[in-house]
Amino acid sequence: MSAIAWIALGSVAAWVWLLLGQGFFWRTDQRLPRRADPASWPSVAVVVPARNEAEVLPLSLPSLLAQDYPGPVDIFLVDDGSEDGTGDLARALSVRYGGPPVTVASPGAPEPGWTGKLWALRHGIGLARARGEGEGPGGPEYLLLTDADIAHEPDSLRELVAAATANRLDLVSQMARLRVATAWERLVVPAFVYFFATLYPFRRVNTAGARTAAAAGGCVLLRTEMADRARVPEAIRQAVIDDVSLARAVQRAGGRIWLGLADRADSVRPYPRLADLWRMVARTAYAQLWHNPLLLAGTVAGLGVVYLAPPAALGAGLFMGDAAAGVLGAVAWAVMTGTYIPMLRYYRQSLWQALLLPLTASLYLCMTVDSAVRHYRGRGASWKGRTYPRPEVAPDR
Structure with a gap:
């Protein structure tokens, strides 16, 4: 030959x-596992790190404000040094749409050794715990870490919590459906998820005892107790690929993780040109x-x-x-x-x-x-x- x-x-x-x-x-059947409503709905703090997100925030933040979650919810948007009025826009949107209370804060520039997103998450998680301690012992039971470009269906949070509690999962993560509106997005975006799944097969991630660990940083529901045990985000403060590092930290701490494709969360961030992608x-x-x-x-x-x-x-x-x-x-x-x-x-x-x-x-x-x-x-x-x-x-x- x-x-x-x-x-x-x-x-x-x-x-x-x-x-x-x-x-x-290559299979796309890893969707949220079986769900069952818990006897009482746990408290959730939603932490949204945001840097220069004024373009997408009007499409994403109202979706968090419209969640039909039956339990207590607080939203913490951390303005990571934005220069486009992201923080002011978030305050205006919270007033316009109502819903759960929104706290907008800015932690200042990241300290040495921290990436910006994890620095913002650290500050938001700290605010959530302080709020929880003021209202009762223990703070929020779950943290929803979601990017500022992710729009959620009204039942998204309820379904995430129901899946986590029913299956005793410490971390539930969904790969949000990315935008595919332009020719370049149609060519490149589905392959992005395909290649990610090649490196981190979802079935292996979701198999108890498996060594493969991964998450999708745009939509992560994390049990607060496990965040403490895994020392998140301090343990991964330098991570550039923060979602995979987060999943590995939780796995090393003995937590159960799950990763799948989303049906109720979509990224609204546009990548119209090849240069953007x-x-x-x-x-x-x-x-x-x-x-x-x-x-x-x-x-x-x-x-x-x-x-x-x-x-x-x-x-x-x-x-x-x-x-x-x-x-x-x-x-x-x-x-x-x-x-x-x-x-x-x-x-x-x-x-x-x-x-x-x-x-x-x-x-x-x-x-x-x-x-x-x-x-x-x-x-x-x-x-x-x-x-x-x-x-x-x-x-x-």
């Missing part, structure tokens, strides 16, 4: 293993590889063999007469396409887009390399005017 046929054979082997041996990552991915891609150049090289090679080799081998078969390469390339591409279809269905996209997964993977490969280049140029995890250097001790790891 030719060299490209051997590479295509490796791709087929990789896809057979991914299809059957990677926790059925590029920055979103490049911000954390190299941190995901622990800033390790050997892992970067292996990732680039792996992406090439798994996602790019199949169409190249098929092309060799069609235009160069390499029958073995063509057949193997077609088989690998067919399996790849089949694994992507469930995610496209979840995002209500045309299924023919599954054929474009090699193109999307090539974009992610370039984003990952660019993430490493940014890191070595001192612009690493840059987001909304802040750049976080590589921590001396990497909590993500």
